[in-house]
Amino acid sequence: MHRRFIQQKRFQSSSTKNLIPIRTSLKGAALLQQPVLNKGSAFSREEREVFQVDGHIPYDVHSLEKQMVRAYAQFKRQPSNILKHAFLASLRDQNQVLFYALVSNRLKEMLPVLYTPTVGEAVSQYSDLFRRPIGCFLSLPTAHSMKEQLQSHANAAFRYKYPPGMKNHFLDQDRPFDIVVVTDSEGILGIGDQGVGGISISTSKAALYVAGAGVDPNRILSVVLDVGTDNHALFANPLYMGYKHVRTRGVAYDHFVHQFMMNIKELFPGALVHFEDFGLNNAARLLETYKPVLPCFNDDIEGTGAVALAATMSAIGVTKSNLADQRIVVFGAGTAGMGIANQIRDAMVEIDGLTLEEANSKFWCIDKDGLLLKSNPKLQGSQHDYARDDEEVRDWNREIQEQPNLRLLDVVKAVKPTMLVGCSTNARAFNEEVIRTMAEHVERPIIFPMSNPTSLVEVDPADANEWTDGRALIATGSPFPPAKNPITGKDYFIAEANNALIYPGLGLGTIASRSSKMSKGMILAGVRALASVSPALEDPDAPLLPDLAGVRKVSLQVAAAVVKQAMEEGVANINIKKDDDAIIEHIKVGMWDPVYRPLEYEPEDSNGYSSK
Ligand SMILES: NC(=O)c1ccc[n+]([C@@H]2O[C@H](COP(=O)([O-])OP(=O)(O)OC[C@H]3O[C@@H](n4cnc5c(N)ncnc54)[C@H](O)[C@@H]3O)[C@@H](O)[C@H]2O)c1
Ligand SMILES: O=C(O)C[C@H](O)C(=O)O
Ligand SMILES: [Mg+2]
Structure with a gap:
């Protein structure tokens, strides 16, 4: 009765989309082994009979809620975060809906296990903990069949088959995947080259597209490009599963990446390529090369820049200043550091009307060899924009000039920054003297120690808070507990400025608009949109960004802003009204929710579940 009513509907709304039945010819054990369709104990009596599930599972029928209670209890029994991570990976492999329902319902607790910081351990211990491969492993020695390998993933991907005339998805296009998350594993978080284990950063980022933005998990492909590794510990491990060869560089590397990108363009036209944790020498270069060729995005450059800019906008709301008023020291002038500088610099131009040169002059960037100076022959890429005139530092005091390089403390003393950003992987580099010196000259120091995982943070927020008498406005890359304000005794909640707060929404907006690119304007x-939902807007003692646990709500706002901008720029490829409600409804209809949909038997289905 209910089903007939649904079948009669030709247009689905966001509130009815999950009632649309999925058709399949899989039965019995084969159905239970398909993680997308498997409901385990939640198969109804009727489904158990129709699909011959009776006999394969215990008698009692359990709801998704009850299944979550059981799965959560099992999760809690795992003795360490890395084993909890492994448990979640297995659950994802068995029952996709239950996995995402559990994670989405307890995002606050699950995120640090599924994602940063535990994902760092999962990556580095990949070959030891391996059970079953998830994702796509493209290895240099088998490059000759790369296209077939990708095609084989497309063939194996789950495709919903709906009753005739029904379609619930803006993503229901001809191409098999909407998002391809790819790493070459050279710069995983702050832990460097991790070889084939990098696949876990791709699968983890993919899981956040789903849990954090409702992207359909079956329309994301997670990839590792295994070109060898320079990590000696991996070579020494007899269980290492990747290509045991020194990391391939130069022309052969470029050729392999190019082959990959051209295959994506051909096989999955219009899909968004999300670059993750590429090495310093390749990240910006590849982004620049492929931006004009297909929709692509570098999470460490653009995602990190975006979340840091949102936190900065929130902070200057508290300090009642403008972006253009800031003096910004960036410590660690690599992929993320330069991405942040570029994003804030471009916003100074766009929002405050500064010239590019004026905006560049607001930054002092420090890398391994000290402050970046124009005379430095090793400057690369964006570093040129921010390198300071050697003249400038000649006026700095004698004590400074006696040292070969200008270090962080020297720069902080001379520049009196309003804002200090860390992307250096240099743990505890923001020491007491640095922080206290900064805090002498500015009422509300803005301090973003953004290196991940937790052990690499440039300063523990609790210390930064204490050394500034609770005046610091802090955001970190990994999750931290609240810090006590030493004066008022109140808890100060630390904003987690992890790109995970924004990349899921940026990606969702890009695919929902079927945009031909992810432009600067869209970002x-x-x-x-993210800055506009900052808790600090209402209360200056509140965190600079919304809690990452609320990312799904944030993603909808971010995606809506992205879609609208894409429509304004003429790069969107959808036919809806450019009004906020229509855009939100359009996105919601396409969002995937972790709920069990009714199943219908489809006898003539050729390969069990695919409509392709
Ligand atoms: N919060 C986030 O969302 C986020 C996003 C991306 C990266 N990160 C973190 O930022 C860190 C850097 O990542 P990346 O991708 O930019 O790496 P990267 O290798 O591209 O850049 C790191 C830079 O720091 C420099 N550096 C190393 N030691 C230094 C020292 N002692 N003093 C000054 N500079 C030093 C390196 O020379 C390099 O230029 C990592 O820990 C990563 O996890 C955080
Ligand atoms: O993965 C993260 O937690 C954020 C970021 O992409 C990083 O490389 O550190
Ligand atoms: Mg990253």
Whole structure:
């Protein structure tokens, strides 16, 4: 009765989309082994009979809620975070809906296990903990069949088959995947080259597209490009599962990446390529090369820049200043550091009307060899924009000039920054003297120690809070507990400025608009949307960003802003009204929710579940 009513509907709304039945010819054990369709104990009596599940599972029928209670209890029994992570990976392999329902319902607790910081351990211990491969492993020695390998993933991907005339998805296009998350594992978090284990950063980022933005998990492909590794510990491990060869560089590397990108363009036209944790020498270069060729995005450059800009906008709301008023020291002038500088610099131009040169002059960037100076022959890429005139530092005091390089403390003393950003992987580099010196000259120091995982943070927020008498406005890359304000005794909640707060929404907006690219304007629109929901807007003692646990709500706002901007720029490829409600409804209809949909038997289905 209910089903007939649904079948009669030709248009689905966001509230009815999950009632649309899925058709399949799989039965019995084969159905239970398909993680997308498997409901385990939640198969109804009727489904058990129709699909011959009776006999394969115990008698009692359990709801998704009850299944979550059991799965959560099992999760809690795992003795360490890395084993909890492994448990979640297995659950994802068995029952996709239950996995995402559990994670989405307890995002606050699950995120640090599924994602940063535990994902760092999962990556580095990949070969030891391996059970079953998830994702796509493209290895250099088998490059000759790369296209067939990708095609084989497309063939194996689950495709919903709906009753005739029904379609619930803006993503229901001809191409098999909407998002491809790819790493070459050279710069995983702050832990460097991790070889084939990098697949776990791709699968983890993919899981956050789902749990954090409702992207359909079956339309994301997670990839590792295994070109060898320079990590000696991996070579020494007899269980290492990747290509045991020194990391391939130069022309052969470029050729392999190019082959990959061209295959994606051909096989999955219009899909968004999300670059993750590429090494310093390749990240910006590849982004620049492929931006004009297909929709692509570098999470460490653009995602990190975006979340840091949103946190900065929130902070200057508290300090009642402008972006253009800031003096910003960036410590660690690599992929993320330069991404952040570029994003804030471009916003100074766009929002405050500064010239590019004026905006560049607001930054002092420090890398391994000290402050970046124009005379430094090793400057690369964006570093040139921010390198300071050697003249400038000649006036700095004698004590400074006696040292070969200008270090962080020297720069902080001379520049009196309003804002200090860490992307250096240099744990505890923001020491007491640095922080206290900074705090002498500015009422509300803005301090973003963004290195991950937790052990690499440039300063523990509790210390930064204490050394500034609770005046610091802090955001970190990994999750931290609240810090006590030493004066008022109140808890100060630390904003987690992890790109995970924004990349899911940016990606969702890009695919929901079927956009031909992810433009600067679309990213800035997403940043503004995120900044507009900052708790610090209402209360200056509140965190600078919304809690990462609320990312799904944030993603909808970010995605809506991205879609609107894409429509304004003429890069969107959808036919809806450019009004906020229509855009939100359009996105919601396409969002995947972790709920069991009714199943219908489809006898003539050729390969069990695919409509392709
Ligand atoms: N919060 C986030 O969302 C986020 C996003 C991306 C990266 N990160 C973190 O930022 C860190 C850097 O990542 P990346 O991708 O930019 O790496 P990267 O290798 O591209 O850049 C690191 C830079 O720091 C420099 N550096 C190393 N030691 C230094 C020292 N002692 N003093 C000054 N500079 C030093 C390196 O020379 C390099 O230029 C990592 O820990 C990563 O996890 C955080
Ligand atoms: O993965 C993260 O937690 C954020 C970021 O992409 C990083 O590389 O550190
Ligand atoms: Mg990263």
